[in-house]
Amino acid sequence: MKKVFNASVLAAAVALSFGANAADISISAKANITKEASAAKVAVTAFNADITFYNRQELAGGDIVYISFPLGTVLPVAGEIFVDKGTGVGSFKSPVTVVPATATVGPKIKLEVTTGSPVLNNSKTVIKLGYTDLTTAVAATYVPVSGNAVYSAEDGFSGSAKDTTGTNSVALTTTVDQETVSVTTKFDGFVKRLNRDTYETSKGTLVAEVTSVRNPATVKATPVVAGGSQTLVLKAAADIGNVSKAVVAACTDFSTPAFTTAGVASCTTGALVAPAVEVLAAAFTCADATKVPACKDTVTFDTASLVHTATATAGESKAKFGVYLVPTATKDIPTTTYSVTRSVVYQAAPTNLTYKYLDNADLGKFKLDASVVNVPYLPVGYDLTPNVEIANAGSTDAEIQIEGFDQNGVVYTAKTLTVKAGKKAVTKVSEADIETAFGLPANSKKKLSVTFVIDANAADITLAPYYRQNESRVNVMSDQYKKAAN
Template identity: 60%
Template sequence: MKKVFNASILAAAVALSFGANAADVEIDTKLSITQEAAAAGVASAEYGATFTFYNREELAAGDIVTITFPIGTVIDAAETFIGAGVGSFDPAVVADSGSATKNPTVKLTVATGSPVLANSKTLVYLGNNTGTNAVPVLNDGFLPKVGNAVYTAEDGFSGTPKDTTGSNTVALTTSTAQETASVATKFNGFIKRDARGTFETSKGTLVAEVTVARPAATTKAAVASETLVITGKNFDTVTQVEAAICSDGSAIAADLTSGQPVFADAGCAGAATAIKVPVLAAAATCGGVACVAPAKPDTFTIDTATLTAVLPAAVAPATGVAGKFAVAFTSDTTKTFPTGSLTVDRSVEYTKVTATTNPVFDYIKDADFGKFQLDASVVNVPYLPVGYGLTPNVEIANAGSTDAAIQLEGFDQYGVAYGPVAITTVAKKGAVTKVSEGDIQTAFGLADTDKKKLSVTFVLDADAEDITLAPYYRQNESRVNVMSDQYKK
């Protein structure tokens, strides 16, 4: 619908340039107020504007043109100036400010002996004008309410409506979102199989991005607080999370030579700068306040006020700005970096003016923010009864072209965790290799008499599509097959 409407406006403008009957009325400056400003009760400032109409029927002496505005519109004064037509109106323009129940109006009367010929262009200056018709001076004194200005004309003697063809209304205000945000790049990071606290920097995506834009608008609300919240699992093993932005709106680059994503000023185009906001770092600050551990161990909350403050003209109401929050995790190389999916939220709280409470707008809610995974083929066998005399085994088919090293990790029925431990057995290329009950017991340090119901995860240095597991155990003369989590993938 919006595209059709815009296309209609364009077609109308083209038609007018060739003298066809097109839009009859327009206004040069509409009041642009954000939805957030409206929710916060922010008042707009008065300004000056020019209302233009094209009469499509000749107006004779004494005929009256009326422009009607929504109730509550401020019109301190008005003047007219014939732009490109033939004829004139009386110099006195009558501006009626209306009331709580009456619409404000501006009325013009056609001058005696000077009819306004059809298709004449008339400009009406709205506001406190101190110039002449030939040289208008626009100050302020005009402030519209939401709604349309409506043009009507009538015979000055009989009151019969005139000039009724065409489009005789124009919207006085526009509404826009004060901010828009979206996930531009998701995490797709890989953790080294043999060094679980270290990233694999040769592939994947270790830096995610959220695009934030604040369009131009006449009236905006003041930001009280703003956050970017990242949710995952087992974040207690993360050293810190960093967020950065380029002041020129470009996408920041991260230095990966250290094996960790590091933001630097040089990562922005031109003379731009980057602001870093570590979240869980000793003696660090987060947006100007001391960093503290998150209330939820699986949630990181980043105060982004420091970041948006570096965008050019970030506080200028009439200037739109845009940039990208870049986010990266720093791991402790002595620990196991958490794997799994992440989500992200973007919220901004605006300062109330006449509202009862500060309005909060959620621009992103529980959006997919990518994942971190081991740089390996990972298959879980949820149940292997070890030490019960059932002889559990796991057969591994490797269709790849290279042997695959194997790591085991798991937990038992009592919640005791084991591994990760590398075993000497390798999954031979183009072959089927057995990992026996004894291999598992040795890896996890279990005695033959230890009865454990184990969930065992196999981590293999191979592509996932090349590896298939067939776990089973024996009960009397029967072989009982056990399902792995490959059926989920």
């Protein structure tokens, strides 16, 4: 009786030591594998490990404990699995039983409590995979797969579940994404207002950057060798067929590559990891396969040659892809927004696996180096006297260009007005100014969408469009309200 009492005191002490919420089951070593490698069934090298559990309910003689593993796990044979009860009270029969896997259920380790030697609650048990005794390790044969080892117990007579409290499972692998990809620099470039086939190089960002970091996991999936398995896909919100070509490059020191106006890449401090990858405008594709005629809004770069370079972290590698768009002489550089997708195809059987690390992520935009305001409706030639008042809060007079289209789809190219937006003043652009610039006769009856390109900072310019109907002034909205909302 005294022995049982002391054992109960010991169990209570253990319970206080570990707390009611301590984990039921843990493992000493996990396979470090990427999600992609796990999905591709890449083999893990065998290793030895200890599985530790604390039973939260007393286990009587004949009770059964199972440690269940996911399908595909390779366990050592029973003679190479040692159970260490340490100084705790109670014991399990030796040797353990290894229940083989079936077509649908993974293998299990089965332990049976020795008759007359109950395992008191909160007792610690260590299952040593790859050991014949407490210290003798054998050649490793334990190979885990992604998933959990699950602890369960049942009554040896009724088969009813026992010891169900606590956390009864533990992950066998540390699973991470093989690549972490992000947009680190967006396009924020300006196109010269008067010479629209030329970038403004004194401000803005003409090179966008996408950074890919490959995790230092021990087990990784292998990209498919065939071309196009590692891509960076650039998509524009408008047709970019006017661009001469698109170029992507990377530097060995992860610095931003520089590009000449012709698209020749170089690195200021490091070196190019490989020749830059160029895609000519003729090879641009259309994101909408049903569009006729097909547009040119998508550029697909094969980045397999732009190999990832090792970082200071062992096993980790990184690539910083710099993207540049080469303009075409005499053709306007598209002022539009861009998005980017990063995809990698990995070897797997029976079907290779494709992972998207970015999916149409924002890559920035290009805009005219001016204040650009659109007035979506001006009735010209209807005897309504449309005018646009331009308030210029800047300190210099600003040249005004207008361009537009009408209700019939006729496009009016950019024209410079003779009138300027005066500094610290309100300047009127009249119906006659618009008619003269676009070459329209009186009473032309054109419903115009007019875009004003004003050589001033956007913050200094405000437009107030209107027309007259009898004795009333009808205000017209411009797209400045959209920009304010953003």
